Amino acid sequence: MDVNYNLRSPAVKRILLEAKEMKHPTHEYYARPLEDNIFEWHFTVRGASDSDFSGGLYHGRIILPNEYPMKPPSIIMLTPNGRFELNKKICLSISGHHPETWMPSWSIRTVLLAIISFMPTPALGHIGALDYSSEERRALAIKSCHWKCDLCGPIRHHLKSITTNQTTIESGINQSESSSISSGSVIEPTIVHAQQQNYSNWSSWSTLVVLYYSVVMLIIGLLVRRLLSHI
Numbered sequence: 493m494d495v496n497y498n499l500r501s502p503a504v505k506r507i508l509l510e511a512k513e514m515k516h517p518t519h520e521y522y523a524r525p526l527e528d529n530i531f532e533w534h535f536t537v538r539g540a541s542d543s544d545f546s547g548g549l550y551h552g553r554i555i556l557p558n559e560y561p562m563k564p565p566s567i568i569m570l571t572p573n574g575r576f577e578l579n580k581k582i583c584l585s586i587s588g589h590h591p592e593t594w595m596p597s598w599s600i601r602t603v604l605l606a607i608i609s610f611m612p613t614p615a616l617g618h619i620g621a622l623d624y625s626s627e628e629r630r631a632l633a634i635k636s637c638h639w640k641c642d643l644c645g646p647i648r649h650h651l652k653s654i655t656t657n658q659t660t661i662e663s664g665i666n667q668s669e670s671s672s673i674s675s676g677s678v679i680e681p682t683i684v685h686a687q688q689q690n691y692s693n694w695s696s697w698s699t700l701v702v703l704y705y706s707v708v709m710l711i712i713g714l715l716v717r718r719l720l721s722h723i
Contacts, residue, residue, distance in 0.1 A: 495528055503560045507531070510600050521604040522650045523554065526643070531556045534643060536650040537604055539633055543612035544626045545573065548633030550611075551647045554600060555581075557588070564594035565603060571639045571647070574624030574632050575611045582620030584610055589619060593712075 497504045507530050514523055523535035533554040539545025550573050555566040566588040569576040576582045583589040586598060586606045615621035624632070640646045 495530075497530065502562075503556070503558055504530070506561050507556060514601060517651050519652045519654050520608060521601075523600055523604060531558070531560075533600060534641065535600075535604055536644075536647045537608050538651055539636075540608055540612055544629035545575070545611050545633050546630075548573065548636040549639070549647050549651065550607075550636060551639060551641050551644070551650075552607075554603060555588075561596045561598070564588050564591055564598075565600070567603065567607065569620075570641065571636050572632050573611070573622075573636065574629035575615070575622055577620045577622055580620045583618040 499505065499508075507525065511525055511530070519538065521535065521537045523533050525531070525533045533556070534551065535554060536549055536551050539548035539550065549571070550569065551571045553568040553570065555568070557563045557565065564587055566581045567584065568581055569578055572578065581588060584606060585593045586603055615623040637648050638646075644650070
């Protein structure tokens, strides 16, 4: 990066630490900051295996405020998915629309796991939410594997592959295709060979914990606001 940042800034320190911790992709998610702006990240997540988004790969942007991690990030989806609108800040309990439920201990990793867990949930008319049919979402999940970001290149290379019974699941991608990633202005992920393992139980539990905790914090926030309104 050619941009000079104030290394004494709590936000810069935290962001650089998270970038270091998330250097390598996982089976479920990958995210890196832009080379010229560490306050903007691009991410790719895999759709939950037991949902209409199974087999899908979804790309988006995370915009971090200057006060991060004291204030929540904004989340913007770029890949058509049938659950969230594109190029619009979506409303989640871990996004900038709900600063009252955000916890400074949460991280970009928390945000990515929350996105995966929230995708199969009902839209309920929230900002940036869509309520496509199961058939439409499944069709978009198949198409998503061929989606390409102008900065990051083809997103099908961003995550570790999942293997089952020695057969690599590449979300419908032909294994004979080149594994090269076109260069862009995002810090490129390391291409990782497929490993023969399924999602870990830890990842599944962590996703459930994030969803449960987000709902609890949202309820607490609403109760506090109601109590204050009567004072």
